[in-house]
Amino acid sequence: MLEALSKLEGSVLRCYIVHALQSGRKDKVVEFFGINGNDLLLKSSSDWTPWFAIPYLKNPSLDPQFRVYFSKEWYEALRLSLRNFFSEIFNVTHIL
Incomplete structure (x- = not known):
C-alpha cells in the first residue's frame, strides 16, 4: 500500500x-x-533527475522522455488510479 501511495x-x-x-x-x-528538489532526489534517487531539465526544454511535450506525461491517456490513467486508490481507502475506513 505504501509503495502504491x-x-x-x-x-x-x-x-x-x-x-x-x-x-x-x-x-x-x-x-x-x-x-x-532535494526531497525528490533523496526519495527516488535518479528517477527525478531528468525532470530538473524540463522547465528549460523548448517543447517538453515533444521530448521522447516526457511525451507520455503530456498525453490525455496518461492523465486519464492517473485520474482512474487516484479514484481507485481513494475508493479502496474509503471502503476499508469506517466512519463513526
Missing part, C-alpha cells in the same frame, strides 16, 4: 509540473523544484 504521489507531482508547463507557468515549475 508513493507511486501515486510521484505521478501527481508530475501532473502538477505538466499542468504548470501547459499553462505557461515555467516559473512555478522552477519554484517547485527549488522547494521540493
Whole structure:
C-alpha cells in the first residue's frame, strides 16, 4: 500500500509540473523544484533527475522522455488510479 501511495504521489507531482508547463507557468515549475528538489532526489534517487531539465526544454511535450506525461491517456490513467486508490481507502475506513 505504501509503495502504491508513493507511486501515486510521484505521478501527481508530475501532473502538477505538466499542468504548470501547459499553462505557461515555467516559473512555478522552477519554484517547485527549488522547494521540493532535494526531497525528490533523496526519495527516488535518479528517477527525478531528468525532470530538473524540463522547465528549460523548448517543447517538453515533444521530448521522447516526457511525451507520455503530456498525453490525455496518461492523465486519464492517473485520474482512474487516484479514484481507485481513494475508493479502496474509503471502503476499508469506517466512519463513526
